[in-house]
Amino acid sequence: MSFEILTYAFMHRALIAGSAIAILCSVMGLFLVLRRYSLFGDALAHSSFGGIALGLFAGIYPLWTAYGVSIISALLITKIKEKYNISGDASIAVLLSSGIAVGLVIISFSGGFSLDIFSFLFGSILLVSVEDTVGIVALTGVILMIILLLYRQILYSTFNERQAKVSGVPVDKINYLIIILAGVTVVTAVQLVGVLLISALFVIPNVTAIMYGRGFKQTMFISMTIAVSSVIAGILISYVFDITPAGTIVLFAIGVLAVTMGIKSAGLLSKN
Amino acid sequence: MLNAVEISNLTVKYPDLTALDGVSFTIKQGDFLGIIGPNGAGKSTLFDSMLGLNTNYTGTIKFFDEDIKKSKTYRKEIGYVPQKPEFENNFPATVSEVVRMGLRKKSDDKKVDEILQQLWIHELRNRRIGELSGGQLQRVFIAKALVNDPKILILDEPSTGVDQQSIDLFFSILKELNSKQGITIIWSSHDLDAVNKLANHVACLNRTLFFHGKSETFFSDDKLVKQYSEASMQEHMHHH
Numbered sequence: 001m002s003f004e005i006l007t008y009a010f011m012h013r014a015l016i017a018g019s020a021i022a023i024l025c026s027v028m029g030l031f032l033v034l035r036r037y038s039l040f041g042d043a044l045a046h047s048s049f050g051g052i053a054l055g056l057f058a059g060i061y062p063l064w065t066a067y068g069v070s071i072i073s074a075l076l077i078t079k080i081k082e083k084y085n086i087s088g089d090a091s092i093a094v095l096l097s098s099g100i101a102v103g104l105v106i107i108s109f110s111g112g113f114s115l116d117i118f119s120f121l122f123g124s125i126l127l128v129s130v131e132d133t134v135g136i137v138a139l140t141g142v143i144l145m146i147i148l149l150l151y152r153q154i155l156y157s158t159f160n161e162r163q164a165k166v167s168g169v170p171v172d173k174i175n176y177l178i179i180i181l182a183g184v185t186v187v188t189a190v191q192l193v194g195v196l197l198i199s200a201l202f203v204i205p206n207v208t209a210i211m212y213g214r215g216f217k218q219t220m221f222i223s224m225t226i227a228v229s230s231v232i233a234g235i236l237i238s239y240v241f242d243i244t245p246a247g248t249i250v251l252f253a254i255g256v257l258a259v260t261m262g263i264k265s266a267g268l269l270s271k272n
Numbered sequence: 273m274l275n276a277v278e279i280s281n282l283t284v285k286y287p288d289l290t291a292l293d294g295v296s297f298t299i300k301q302g303d304f305l306g307i308i309g310p311n312g313a314g315k316s317t318l319f320d321s322m323l324g325l326n327t328n329y330t331g332t333i334k335f336f337d338e339d340i341k342k343s344k345t346y347r348k349e350i351g352y353v354p355q356k357p358e359f360e361n362n363f364p365a366t367v368s369e370v371v372r373m374g375l376r377k378k379s380d381d382k383k384v385d386e387i388l389q390q391l392w393i394h395e396l397r398n399r400r401i402g403e404l405s406g407g408q409l410q411r412v413f414i415a416k417a418l419v420n421d422p423k424i425l426i427l428d429e430p431s432t433g434v435d436q437q438s439i440d441l442f443f444s445i446l447k448e449l450n451s452k453q454g455i456t457i458i459w460s461s462h463d464l465d466a467v468n469k470l471a472n473h474v475a476c477l478n479r480t481l482f483f484h485g486k487s488e489t490f491f492s493d494d495k496l497v498k499q500y501s502e503a504s505m506q507e508h509m510h511h512h
């Protein structure tokens with residue numbers, strides 16, 4: 001093994017885009033995990049699969065249709081959940097399976113699986129273009145800015161909706177905002193780890209970070225660090241051993257979680 | 273003195289029952305009102321309506337002479353301590369982060385520190401919220417409610433399940449807030465003795481308003497107290 005891999009331009013793009021996506025997913029994921037919405041990312045990813053299939057079928061750039069479908073289904077599921085009082089996990093299950101079902105039907109119309117579909121299912125971080133990389137970094141910046149500007153409102157309504165409402169936080173609007181941002185994040189992240197492993201990036205670094213962190217900002221920072229390290233390590237390791245980056249990234253993050261659990265059960269970490 | 277709160281003919285109906293029926297009373301600025309009533313009397317329902325969490329009511333609720341259905345600005349003047357401070361047990365937030373959530377203005381660290389000192393939780397400021405005892409947690413939530421300098425503090429029977437020492441500290445804090453800082457306090461409780469000791473006004477609620485007035489008047493009238501206790505007792509039997 002040599003450091004020559006660090007000189008390839010495609011590797012630079014992969015590491016930059018991957019790190020941006022890692023930061024974005026860990027931040028959005030922390031709010032989702034604490035809102036007991038851990039699988040929401042997964043459900044959105046599956047519905048975006050339907051969107052990707054639709055784009056490929058209609059000859060539109062598949063990420064655009066994926067963004068559209070992801071945001072629409074996120075809003076739809078929230079409305080349905082409110083209106084018919086369906087529990088969170090059941091509504092996620094409905095969303096998850098409808099996305100895949102729609103995707104599969106469209107794909108069979110268009111004559112079976114193509115290579116493109118596979119790259120969305122399993123990720124294709126080594127193939128990101130310069131434009132993609134710029135787009136991903138810009139989007140990450142915009143979403144982080146929004147979160148920073150509305151930090152107190154988002155945190156408070158995640159902590160306790162009723163109390164936030166009494167304090168004048170527009171909780172309903174904030175909830176919709178979180179859901180839309182999650183929808184955008186998921187589709188962006190599909191390029192890195194693919195539809196099938198999205199929720200790993202949302203959930204695993206945060207579950208780990210919550211065991212270490214005391215405060216919220218600290219936890220968020222730890223989670224970002226774990227996510228970025230996992231992405232960088234995963235990309236490099238997978239390249240050296242010629243294995244799939246998506247799987248390696250997620251396994252690395254799971255490794256960090258396992259070590260944390262080990263440390264915790266050995267009693268080396270204060271129990272939080 | 274100015275009315276802090278004016279409630280007229282407040283009625284709240286849930287599908288199966290009427291939780292509040294034609295309740296009317298006023299609270300003057302500077303009052304310390306204890307609201308007593310058995311389980312299911314409608315205390316939390318009353319608070320939810322006052323706080324804008326339940327808008328399904330008939331009658332009117334006014335804060336500082338303004339109907340809350342027309343103007344939401346009154347919320348700035350209210351601090352609310354919920355009956356159950358519900359949050360995820362492993363929520364990663366420190367005491368000072370939770371108190372800061374209540375802050376409407378830009379991060380005002382001096383104010384947060386001041387409140388933490390006042391409520392004897394300054395040493396706990398970097399502890400995770402889920403690690404605290406019931407009494408400590410209660411004071412954190414009072415701190416969060418006070419951090420905006422509210423004119424009115426609304427507490428929904430927050431003293432349940434807390435040890436005696438914390439209860440005493442809690443009572444002395446309430447007393448001080450009311451007498452020294454002039455904060456109007458509206459506090460629901462099951463504890464008749466505590467209400468007798470602390471509050472200067474009492475409202476007895478049991479779906480309808482059973483009594484409202486000075487606490488001396490209520491507690492010096494054995495017949496009233498007995499009547500109230502019997503009504504509560506009956507309600508209690510009903511539930512079992």
Ligand SMILES: Nc1ncnc2c1ncn2[C@@H]1O[C@H](COP(=O)(O)OP(=O)(O)OP(=O)(O)O)[C@@H](O)[C@H]1O
Pocket residue numbers: 286287289291309310311312313314315316317318355
């Ligand atoms: N969302 C709701 N839907 C239907 N009924 C409700 C709802 N909330 C409260 N109730 C009913 O309204 C009545 C009043 O409840 P409320 O919680 O206001 O009583 P409370 O005085 O606060 O009781 P406690 O002392 O136990 O806290 C109860 O019979 C309760 O079951």
Ligand SMILES: [Mg+2]
Pocket residue numbers: 315316317355428
């Ligand atoms: Mg109650």
